[in-house]
Amino acid sequence: MAPQSWYLIVSALLFGLGIVGFVTRRNSLVMFMSVELMLNAANLVFVAAARDHVPARGSACALFVIAVAASEVAVGLALVLALFRLKKSVDSDAVRELRA
Amino acid sequence: MLSERTAFLIFSVIALIGAVNVITRRHPVHAALWLVGTFLGVAGLFLTLGAGLLGAIQVMVYAGAIMVLFLFVILLLNLDAPPDEGLSFARGASLLAAVATLALIALPLARAPELRAAATPESPVADASAGQVANVLFTRYALPFEVVSLLLLIAMVGAIHLARRPRRDETV
Amino acid sequence: MDTLVPWLTGAFEWATSSAFTFSVIVAILAVVGFVSIWAMFAVWLERKASADFQVRIGPNRVGGRFGLLQTLADGLKLAFKEDLIPGAADKLLFALAPAVAFCGAFAAFAALPFSPAISAVDLNLGVFFIVAVSAIGVIGVLMAGWSSNNKWSLYGAMREAAQLISYEIPSALALMVPILVTGSLNLKEIVAFQCLPSDGTLDKEGLFYWSNSGWLAFYSPWTFVAFVIYYVASLAECKRAPFDLPEAESELVSGFHTEYSGMRFSFFFLEEYAMMFVVSAIAALVFLGGWQPLPFVSLNLPTSGFLGFGANLFYAGVFLAKAVFLVWVQIWVRWTVPRMRVDQVMVMGYKYLIPVSLVALLMMALYEHWDVRYLPGLF
Numbered sequence: 001m002a003p004q005s006w007y008l009i010v011s012a013l014l015f016g017l018g019i020v021g022f023v024t025r026r027n028s029l030v031m032f033m034s035v036e037l038m039l040n041a042a043n044l045v046f047v048a049a050a051r052d053h054v055p056a057r058g059s060a061c062a063l064f065v066i067a068v069a070a071s072e073v074a075v076g077l078a079l080v081l082a083l084f085r086l087k088k089s090v091d092s093d094a095v096r097e098l099r100a
Numbered sequence: 101m102l103s104e105r106t107a108f109l110i111f112s113v114i115a116l117i118g119a120v121n122v123i124t125r126r127h128p129v130h131a132a133l134w135l136v137g138t139f140l141g142v143a144g145l146f147l148t149l150g151a152g153l154l155g156a157i158q159v160m161v162y163a164g165a166i167m168v169l170f171l172f173v174i175l176l177l178n179l180d181a182p183p184d185e186g187l188s189f190a191r192g193a194s195l196l197a198a199v200a201t202l203a204l205i206a207l208p209l210a211r212a213p214e215l216r217a218a219a220t221p222e223s224p225v226a227d228a229s230a231g232q233v234a235n236v237l238f239t240r241y242a243l244p245f246e247v248v249s250l251l252l253l254i255a256m257v258g259a260i261h262l263a264r265r266p267r268r269d270e271t272v
Numbered sequence: 273m274d275t276l277v278p279w280l281t282g283a284f285e286w287a288t289s290s291a292f293t294f295s296v297i298v299a300i301l302a303v304v305g306f307v308s309i310w311a312m313f314a315v316w317l318e319r320k321a322s323a324d325f326q327v328r329i330g331p332n333r334v335g336g337r338f339g340l341l342q343t344l345a346d347g348l349k350l351a352f353k354e355d356l357i358p359g360a361a362d363k364l365l366f367a368l369a370p371a372v373a374f375c376g377a378f379a380a381f382a383a384l385p386f387s388p389a390i391s392a393v394d395l396n397l398g399v400f401f402i403v404a405v406s407a408i409g410v411i412g413v414l415m416a417g418w419s420s421n422n423k424w425s426l427y428g429a430m431r432e433a434a435q436l437i438s439y440e441i442p443s444a445l446a447l448m449v450p451i452l453v454t455g456s457l458n459l460k461e462i463v464a465f466q467c468l469p470s471d472g473t474l475d476k477e478g479l480f481y482w483s484n485s486g487w488l489a490f491y492s493p494w495t496f497v498a499f500v501i502y503y504v505a506s507l508a509e510c511k512r513a514p515f516d517l518p519e520a521e522s523e524l525v526s527g528f529h530t531e532y533s534g535m536r537f538s539f540f541f542l543e544e545y546a547m548m549f550v551v552s553a554i555a556a557l558v559f560l561g562g563w564q565p566l567p568f569v570s571l572n573l574p575t576s577g578f579l580g581f582g583a584n585l586f587y588a589g590v591f592l593a594k595a596v597f598l599v600w601v602q603i604w605v606r607w608t609v610p611r612m613r614v615d616q617v618m619v620m621g622y623k624y625l626i627p628v629s630l631v632a633l634l635m636m637a638l639y640e641h642w643d644v645r646y647l648p649g650l651f
Contacts, residue, residue, distance in 0.1 A: 002104055002105045002108040002148065006108060006112075007108075007145065007149070008205060009205075009206075010112040010115065010116065010145070011205075012201065012202050012205035012206065013116055013119075013202070014115060014116065014119050014138075014142075015201055015205075016198035016199075016201050016202050017116075017119040017120060017122070017123055017198070018119070018123075019194060019197050019198045019201060020123055020194045020195065020197075020198045021122060021123030022194075023193060023194030023197060024123070024194050025123060027128055029128045029131075029132075029170065029173070029174060030122070030123070030128055030131050032170070033122050033131055033132065033135050033170070034122065034123060036135065036162075036166070037119050037122060037123075037135070037138065040138065040139065040142050040162075043142070043146075043154075043158075044142060044145060044146075047146055047149050047151050047154060048149055051149050051150065054236075055149075055150060055151060055232070056229075056232035056233045056235065056236040057236050057240070057241075058151070059151050059153060059154045059233045059236075060233055060236045060237045060240075060241050061241075062146075062151075062154050063154065063157065063233070063237070064241075064244055064245075064248050066157060066158070066161050066162070067248045067251070067252060068248070068251065069161075069162075069166065070161060070165070070166060070252070070255075071251050071252050071254070071255030071256075072255070073166050073169060073170070074169070074255045074256065074258075074259040075255050075258050075259050075262065077169055077170070077173045077259070077263075078258070078259040078260075078261075078262035078263040079262055080173060080177075081173065081176075081177075081262070081263050082262050082263065084177050085265075090128075090177065129365075129418055130365075133365070133411070133415065136411055152396070152397055153397060153400070156397055156400050156401050156404040157404070159404040159405060159407070159408065160400075160403060160404035160407055163407065163408055163411065164404065164407025164408065164410070164440070165407070165437060165440070167411065168407075168410055168411065168414065168433050168436070168437055169437065171411070171414045171418075171433065172414075172430060172433045172434065172437075175414070175417075175418055175426060175429065175430050175433075176430065178426075229396065230396070230397060230400070230457060
């Protein structure tokens, strides 16, 4: 069996890439994808950490994360659509009405 | 037969290459397709962890539904290839944030010897088969389960409301 | 495959690892071979059946009076055709799309059992695995539609995405009903449940005995409702008429594969026919008793030795006959019902199929809870 720490390292890398993507990209669709990357990294930790204890609990927690991710995507994509309707762009910098 | 370690290496490389491409590809369609690769890689990692049910759910929900939604919206907006987004202050800041995250995760790994050692299974109580997951889901996690179902309902209503075209007599 | 490994290690004293590798290769080759032969047969069946419905003769030149080799000839023609890639296309994605689309159908195929002992892999998550991997195909379709850089292809791909996402829900919900009854996701176990004897004794004498549940489609009204819903939803998932909007020859000039030619085109074709078989096979296994030839009576055939081998072949034949019949019904529907409009497809999915399948699931749960039985319990 691969040591647990290997899984944690892969998960950390995925999470780091997710952060980099979320902060650097201005395309709101790609920003959402980066959030998905981070959620997946969290899932990996749940399952890897539960492997040597009660695996079913890790899977159950990851299942909740997947459900949250699904609802986040549904609302998020609806927001992107609304944004596009207003601004004709999905650039997150296009929304700057509140900036003085 | 593939050893579990080989499988782990293959799947994690797939997942990481996919992730790097998600954040570097300029066109959202390419990013989305690489993200599918990442999801499949992570699903493979779940398999190596013995969580076959979760692997299948990952493929079905992420690759089959979420990514299809993403692609659908991208195609619906019919975006052209966007211009280069250019360097900014945010990029430097994000690198810092990423390194900090890695450090946060790597430091305990380096300190705690029991995490670095190869896994020593302490006679797992149960496996992550569909039946076991269901048992946990409907007993120990019954309340979160109901909360999640409520959350999905709210998200559905919210998404429909947001994506709805405003009626003519309404102001946006 | 699970029977092949012990046999090889037992009879020929092979090492377990080499027997395993050999079995994997055999299984892969068997699945590839079966998919190709099936596709050839299915194209022939579709052309012959369509001809029958339109009072034509259909292919009758190549390969004897019934034109059995027509598909092979067409396949060769496709293979030798020029492989065109439009100049404005995204070349890599364009080339990759047919392979991705085919992967899902192929993976689903591998998990199908053909008889108690004949299956490429015996998965505990059988049904669930097939539902999951067959969803990958739609990514290939979206890739094809977008990378072709053609508005008809794009429309086709978007229709496909919307349709598939919508109809996955009722088909999965409908499959939940028999899973609720049998308490298993394993396809072999679901079929075995339908063969259980009514009085619960395991070692039965004689050739026939009354089955406990019969075919699940006739187990209760709700399983029958689930069967109908699954079949309708699976038509939509295979992009078959009346849900063939993603390809709609007359309005979208065949939608997402407009720009494809030669071998790449034939991969999409292969995918479609493979999926037709997969959904029909699931319907046959889960709702129509799999390899049991009669609805309420189970056959008691030997399971081991030479006779067991023959029995397995017989079971596989019964199963194939049922699956092919369901495919034939799909073709029948194609020439009976006109194509629906996009909004009608959505209304059908969300306003009728999903609520009805939810009700069927709920009622089935109540029936099981109160133990409402009527069919073979009467005997």
